[in-house]
Amino acid sequence: MTQAGTVRDAIIAAGYPAELKIIRTAGDASAEPVEKIGVGVFTAAVRDALAAKEVDVAVHSYKDLPTAPDERFILAAVPPREDPRDALISRDSKVLGELAPGSVVGTSAPRRVAQLRALGLGLEIVPLRGNIDTRIGKVTSGELDAVVLARAGLARVGRVEEIAESLDPVQMLPAPAQGALAVECRAEEPELAAILAKQDDPDARAMVNAERALLAELEAGCTAPVGALADVVESLDDDGVIHEELFLRACAAALDGSRVIRASRTGRVDKAVEIGQELARELLDLGARELMPANLASDSGPPG
Numbered sequence: 547m548t549q550a551g552t553v554r555d556a557i558i559a560a561g562y563p564a565e566l567k568i569i570r571t572a573g574d575a576s577a578e579p580v581e582k583i584g585v586g587v588f589t590a591a592v593r594d595a596l597a598a599k600e601v602d603v604a605v606h607s608y609k610d611l612p613t614a615p616d617e618r619f620i621l622a623a624v625p626p627r628e629d630p631r632d633a634l635i636s637r638d639s640k641v642l643g644e645l646a647p648g649s650v651v652g653t654s655a656p657r658r659v660a661q662l663r664a665l666g667l668g669l670e671i672v673p674l675r676g677n678i679d680t681r682i683g684k685v686t687s688g689e690l691d692a693v694v695l696a697r698a699g700l701a702r703v704g705r706v707e708e709i710a711e712s713l714d715p716v717q718m719l720p721a722p723a724q725g726a727l728a729v730e731c732r733a734e735e736p737e738l739a740a741i742l743a744k745q746d747d748p749d750a751r752a753m754v755n756a757e758r759a760l761l762a763e764l765e766a767g768c769t770a771p772v773g774a775l776a777d778v779v780e781s782l783d784d785d786g787v788i789h790e791e792l793f794l795r796a797c798a799a800a801l802d803g804s805r806v807i808r809a810s811r812t813g814r815v816d817k818a819v820e821i822g823q824e825l826a827r828e829l830l831d832l833g834a835r836e837l838m839p840a841n842l843a844s845d846s847g848p849p850g
């Protein structure tokens with residue numbers, strides 16, 4: 547609701563009327579693991595409402611969108627991205643390295659589970675779903691020693707001061723497109739798309755394009771143990787001229803944390819998709835396919 551509100555506010559600021567319409571999704575209604583509910587748990591109902599003209603604009607957390615393109619819609623804007631890192635919220639604000647072996651940490655994303663286990667801290671990882679209040683509440687109540695969740699969600703609702711540690715991507719690579727929004731409208735409404743395009747951040751779009759191209763090339767979905775993070779950085783070329791470059795890091799992990807395959811690649815910002823695809827092939831060459839359980843690696847077909 548908060549993130550859709552920021553898009554509504556920007557439309558109003560651009561001189562057009564706008565109001566929020568809340569669409570309840572399968573992901574909101576169920577506490578089951580996301581990989582059990584199926585593809586598009588947080589986005590399908592919103593897209594259906596857009597296609598049915600119940601709404602004119604859809605705002606998604608970009609990482610929740612299936613990688614397959616949907617011809618019914620235009621991705622009109624990727625607004626400036628929030629900090630994409632994962633965050634630790636813990637009792638007594640302990641940082642990850644201060645958690646004693648056996649500490650109980652809640653998180654459901656296989657990507658987070660795998661990377662936490664790979665740290666070898668002896669943490670006990672337990673499944674956790676629900677909105678921010680539900681998840682943080684389990685730390686406050688003492689049921690869990692800590693939870694790991696996206697920093698972006700906390701930033702949007704003004705709760706970053708509760709974070710004990712924003713996890714370094716060296717330890718915990720975020721999900722592809724974490725912290726980014728996707729603003730869609732119907733394909734047959736290019737005038738509306740042009741208005742929404744004022745909210746687009748080309749760097750954020752390039753980062754997300756690279757990360758999502760990697761995910762698609764791995765044929766993995768948002769529930770696969772895959773992390774990816776792109777950044778647009780300044781670099782000096784041989785003639786001493788500063789130019790922008792896209793730097794993409796990624797990992798594929800075994801769910802039990804026994805292995806994490808990491809690789810990175812740098813290239814031109816306008817080659818974001820190619821960089822993502824190439825890095826995916828490198829991960830596959832390094833053995834990524836074997837690491838990913840078949841039922842988690844698929845973005846199509848029935849959830850398993």
Ligand SMILES: NCc1[nH]cc(CCC(=O)O)c1CC(=O)O
Nearest residue numbers: 607610695696698699724725726
């Ligand atoms: N899977 C649900 C989901 N989708 C987007 C976010 C966080 C906000 C974002 O990435 O923009 C979350 C919750 C979480 O991962 O803690």
